[in-house]
Amino acid sequence: MTLAGINLLQILNGLTFAALLFIVASGFTLIFGLLRIVNLAHGALYLFGGYIGYTVSSVTSSFTAGIFASIIAVALLGLLIDQGLVRFVRGFVLREVLLTLGVAYVLDDIALVIWGGDTFSVDVPTLLQGAVHIGGVFYPKYRLFVLGLGIVVFLALWLLLNRTRLGALIRAGVDDPEMAEAVGVNIRRVFLGTSMLGASLAGLGGTIGGAFLTLYPTADWEILVFSLAIVIIGGSGSLVGAAVGALLVGMLDTVGQVLFPQFAYFVIFGPMAAILAFRPMGLFGRAT
Amino acid sequence: MLEVRNLHSFYGDAHVLHGVSLEVNSGEVVALLGRNGMGKTTLIRSIMRLAQPQVREGSLLWNGEELMHLTPHEVASRRIGLVPQGRRLFPSLSVVEHLTMLKPASAKHGWTVSRVLDMFPRLAERKNHRGNQLSGGERQMLAVGRALMIDPELILMDEPSEGLAPVMVQHLETIIADLGRTGLAILLVEQNLYSALAVANRFYVLETGKVVHAATAAEIKENQASLLRFLGVH
Ligand SMILES: Nc1ncnc2c1ncn2[C@@H]1O[C@H](COP(=O)(O)OP(=O)(O)OP(=O)(O)O)[C@@H](O)[C@H]1O
Ligand SMILES: [Mg+2]
Numbered sequence: 001m002t003l004a005g006i007n008l009l010q011i012l013n014g015l016t017f018a019a020l021l022f023i024v025a026s027g028f029t030l031i032f033g034l035l036r037i038v039n040l041a042h043g044a045l046y047l048f049g050g051y052i053g054y055t056v057s058s059v060t061s062s063f064t065a066g067i068f069a070s071i072i073a074v075a076l077l078g079l080l081i082d083q084g085l086v087r088f089v090r091g092f093v094l095r096e097v098l099l100t101l102g103v104a105y106v107l108d109d110i111a112l113v114i115w116g117g118d119t120f121s122v123d124v125p126t127l128l129q130g131a132v133h134i135g136g137v138f139y140p141k142y143r144l145f146v147l148g149l150g151i152v153v154f155l156a157l158w159l160l161l162n163r164t165r166l167g168a169l170i171r172a173g174v175d176d177p178e179m180a181e182a183v184g185v186n187i188r189r190v191f192l193g194t195s196m197l198g199a200s201l202a203g204l205g206g207t208i209g210g211a212f213l214t215l216y217p218t219a220d221w222e223i224l225v226f227s228l229a230i231v232i233i234g235g236s237g238s239l240v241g242a243a244v245g246a247l248l249v250g251m252l253d254t255v256g257q258v259l260f261p262q263f264a265y266f267v268i269f270g271p272m273a274a275i276l277a278f279r280p281m282g283l284f285g286r287a288t
Numbered sequence: 289m290l291e292v293r294n295l296h297s298f299y300g301d302a303h304v305l306h307g308v309s310l311e312v313n314s315g316e317v318v319a320l321l322g323r324n325g326m327g328k329t330t331l332i333r334s335i336m337r338l339a340q341p342q343v344r345e346g347s348l349l350w351n352g353e354e355l356m357h358l359t360p361h362e363v364a365s366r367r368i369g370l371v372p373q374g375r376r377l378f379p380s381l382s383v384v385e386h387l388t389m390l391k392p393a394s395a396k397h398g399w400t401v402s403r404v405l406d407m408f409p410r411l412a413e414r415k416n417h418r419g420n421q422l423s424g425g426e427r428q429m430l431a432v433g434r435a436l437m438i439d440p441e442l443i444l445m446d447e448p449s450e451g452l453a454p455v456m457v458q459h460l461e462t463i464i465a466d467l468g469r470t471g472l473a474i475l476l477v478e479q480n481l482y483s484a485l486a487v488a489n490r491f492y493v494l495e496t497g498k499v500v501h502a503a504t505a506a507e508i509k510e511n512q513a514s515l516l517r518f519l520g521v522h
Binding site for chain 1: 336338339359360361364365369370372376378379380381385388389390391434435438
């Protein structure tokens with residue numbers, strides 16, 4: 001094998017895919033780290049967000065409206081799932097996993113009823129259409145926008161977590177929820193805010209991704225598998241871990257499809273297994 | 289004031305507290321003594337209303353209000369602070385974040401970040417260190433500082449001297465005595481009898497989930513032998 005197949009185009013593809021994966025997986029890791037829930041409905045929230053973003057942006061002919069609609073709607077959906085269902089099995093890992101898996105299937109079916117089995121693509125606003133010339137290649141503006149957005153989301157989440165009081169509460173909750181509550185934190189409210197934030201990131205990812213990966217009935221499971229890999233590689237609850245994991249998975253996936261198309265998944269899960277063998281908590285995870 | 293009445297606490301089927309009753313009046317430093325595994329931490333956790341242990345019987349009156357149906361943060365919001373056994377700092381929070389994470393209480397006694405840092409100058413020097421980068425003594429000071437930030441009327445301290453060097457234990461005694469003089473009530477769990485004698489007004493001895501002895505500081509001055517006997521010192 002040579003690296004001849006790898007060029008700037010693939011690197012950019014890998015980076016932009018990583019940016020999208022990061023947006024989705026950061027929500028997943030927040031929920032995983034704080035609420036200790038492997039939310040298998042996270043992919044379905046992504047797909048729902050995408051469909052909602054698609055519908056709203058088509059109806060209003062505004063991409064921005066689609067983005068905000070998907071963020072808000074999916075945050076509310078996350079709230080509903082957390083307060084209406086997950087709350088009753090909190091602390092029972094197996095039940096949580098099965099419940100969120102069930103929720104994923106139900107959401108899938110609801111989406112199938114509403115939007116059918118067709119493939120949709122969210123319309124990109126005129127401003128972001130076309131390509132720009134960088135480093136000798138023409139590259140779609142929209143994908144560069146996704147890369148920029150991924151960086152913005154990373155910085156915003158980093159500032160939220162590390163520079164605000166709410167962020168300190170979330171970190172304290174990740175560290176030791178019992179002690180956080182005992183020293184006066186209303187941890188239920190922090191949990192709730194975090195699950196809404198995590199869900200809204202899935203919703204945002206849906207609309208953003210819906211414009212270049214397209215939306216179709218099984219898209220949610222693909223995203224879920226990638227998110228799981230990212231969180232396992234990066235370590236649950238770690239934002240930097242999610243970013244590094246997303247970069248690794250995004251690049252490996254893109255490169256893998258070029259170099260070893262027949263082993264596309266192995267290229268991701270092979271290194272993941274290797275990392276886990278040496279760092280069972282992930283690259284940036286901490287033992288609890 | 290805190291009135292614990294006939295408290296029965298369980299971990300699953302294990303019956304750990306068998307009808308504990310005690311009280312802490314405002315402004316008092318009360319020591320709770322007892323050997324390992326006698327139920328001291330269980331009592332503290334019961335008062336804080338943590339998920340474990342389960343309290344199946346008894347009452348916890350705090351200034352006339354029943355705490356039994358509150359959640360831990362509601363107990364904290366009633367101005368009961370906790371310094372847990374083993375410190376339990378948050379590894380990913382800096383020193384100053386431990387103090388600022390809560391909305392500043394409408395301070396009657398005026399516990400602010402700067403006042404806590406004045407009280408513990410060593411923490412002020414290590415403001416941006418993380419909890420797990422501190423020495424044992426500094427960790428304990430931070431645990432006390434964190435508890436002060438809810439502006440408590442009562443602090444529950446679970447073995448604060450555990451694992452500290454003698455000079456640190458002495459420093460801690462001074463701190464506890466100083467806090468007591470500000471009008472703060474303290475329920476102090478101790479295994480170190482002499483540490484407790486240095487600061488407490490009253491004493492309870494807990495043995496296998498029961499209060500087996502209660503005495504005031506004056507009574508103990510008269511007759512230390514009885515207390516020592518209850519503690520099994522000889
Ligand atoms: N989570 C738990 N589950 C079951 N039993 C427990 C649990 N925590 C404590 N116990 C038991 O309850 C009893 C009282 O424990 P507790 O921690 O209250 O003792 P303690 O007086 O604080 O001891 P120490 O001085 O060692 O801290 C012990 O027999 C202990 O084994
Ligand atoms: Mg104890």
